[in-house]
Amino acid sequence: MQTRYIPEEHEQKIYDLWQQAQAFNPDHNKQKKNGKTKPFSIIMPPPNANDPLHIGHAMFVALEDTLTRFHRMRGDDTLWLPGTDHAGIETQFVFEKKLQKQGKSRFQFDRKTLYQMIWQYVQDNSNTAVDQIKKLGASCDWSRFKFMLDDDVVRLTKETFTKMHEDGLIYRDIRLVNYCTKCGTSYSELEVQSLEQTTNLYYVRYPLLDSPKEHIVVATTRPEPIFADTHLAVHPKDKKHRQLIGKQVCNPLTQKPMSIIADEFVDPKFGTGIVKLTPAHDANDFAVAQKHKLPAHIAITREGKLTELAGKYAGLKVAEARIQIVADLQTQGLIEKIDTSYKNTVKICYKCSRVIEPLPLPQFFVSVNKPNNSLTKAALRALANKETKIYGAGREKILKHWLTNLHDWNISRQIVWGIRMPVWYQTDGYEAAITVSFLNKKGEYTSGTLGELLKKYSIATIKKGLQSLLADASVPYQVGDTAPSNSHNYLPETDTFDTWFSSAQWPVTTLKTTKQGDFARFYPTTLMETGYDILPFWVMRMMLLGIYLTGKSPFSEVYLHGLVRDSHGKKMSKSKGNVVNPLDMVEKYGADAVRMALVIRSTPGIDKSVGERDFIAMRNLTNKIWNATRYVLLQDREDSPTAPGDVVVEKKRAQLSSKLTKLLLTRKIGVAADVTYDAFWHWFCDDCIESHKKAEISTTCLSATLQTFLQLLHPFMPFVTEVCWRELCPDSLLINSAWPT
């Protein structure tokens, strides 16, 4: 043996050895404990198949593999199920950027071609992700690997939609949705971020209809959709303004009459105490309009341009229109003043950071709090009765807060990459209410209402080349994977599911499609381990749909790791240039060092600072393990069977094992790693080996203690411990050995 441990000489060989022995597969690992074994299962958070792994992935691999190996060694029926995600919008976004670099855009491709291009891209990346996870030493069962777009997973995902639809938990209706005009899709409330900004608050004059010389002043940050407004509102108890209720003013852009109504939502103290109502483009106004049955005129298109209602401004982008409209109003003397230092918060797209446009669109929603079938209340019950326990610094409260304030979930996405919603719209009799875009026989994009298009094209042609479809809320639809077989004509939905709709079912859809019996054997799973940043996106929704589908919460424990930060506690980002690539570190210091550096002294829910110095420190530990093994191997084991100090060493060894077991069972993984490190280095190496040199403890005892340490360290640092174990016991595998008690 060399004086130094060189990871790259061993890691691949050891990993192959484990795989050959089928050590990761619970079906080949029915060992040890005679009779009953307890199941232990983790579903791996499927990495997005769009980018190489980052340090956060290394974190989850390290933590999950540590627990998996620990439980496997304890003799539990252990499954760690790997997979990858198609990651709908994320992937399409990354792919579009790639296209952009090549000077192309998604609009140059029909949906079938685009889908296939992304499919290929994702396959390549998915393979890279799998290779990288293997390099980190993950002992997950690759024979059960699942991909979110596997046929069987897709089928189950659609079945869930159908079932929920039948149960009245899915509805289609016009709601004000968060629409990103750049990404070309709507989002749920979770994908929208807030940004505080300084903006102009315009005080606009609305002339009274009766006496045009007088006017009412209304403050607004968004003057551009004024032409679509038909009402103003005041608070009913506002003494200053209530005499205005029922009066009429002129729309300053269209000169059309507008009525003044009363509603409690108006804050008399804000601005002038009078609000203009833009029901189609503001959440509050939308709600008020519904209450008072006011019309909602659409002023802004899905492309972010003004509609024909805008007259001479039609077709202008929102920002440009604002400038022109304000200028025109000023020349007419209809702007009283402009407050240029007004602070407000706008919603922006979490992907491209553009301002979100609230648009009224017919979309599919999951009803999350239906009175007699509340998904959120069921999840809250699971938390209250500890069916699911959360590890992660106050995150349970945050989860409860989400669950008690959640709005219905918009699951329609206007993107190609994803699982297409199994929905069919009846076209007969609704030709005017359906707008489509399709490729004609010459391959040209053609769009318009179905009524117009059917004058020139057959329904079959349109169906064949269909690119996108938008049906009014009034159009009847059927849910199903294939077109309904009746006398009507149907066109399919072109929207795909929110990516989280499929990942919310992941624990169920994976275990139901791997091996016969897996679902009964491993569901509910033991533990879900992931970053706290996707608690509402993923963990919460897995609870919602998992409980809905099975009656049981999908996991009994949730371990939320913190985000990995740089050595100064700063967030890693490409622009700061402080991103640590885990695979580079694996090449330099070995997988064991990377894993241990991430895990040691980490705490659930608390961010973890990691720098190169930490990897070096843990690389030194691998070397220490290697050299302690060398020392033992150099001894003649027959030489000294017993010595006076053995009893104490054996007792302490047993104490350590049981302490560590307790720590790992209570998921104090960071402490467990710390305790093991300390005991190995400062007790075994510094004391035991030195005592052995003085013949105070026997070689037999020293060797046995080393073996125990290799076992205790194995969950954290699997490669080096396995290498050393095989030097001591060439015929067995450490991964399969029984956890010391």
Added chain:
RNA sequence: GAACUCGUAGCUCAGUUGGUUAGAGCGCCACAUUGACAUUGUGGAGGCCAGAGGUUCGAGUCCUCUCGAGUUCACCA
């Protein structure tokens, strides 16, 4: 506006459900060492555990308040 987290050695962080004298890694100082390991060993300096009150036989740990840092949610015409 609200919730959550954090404040411990020069830096980055632990502190195992309240229990001797508060720990680690890195850094610093001195010394040692040619048969496990310099990716080493021995010894050392360095902390009013943010501050103030409280509970307790006992508080870094539990409670209240203050200050400071960060994250998230909500509202905004």
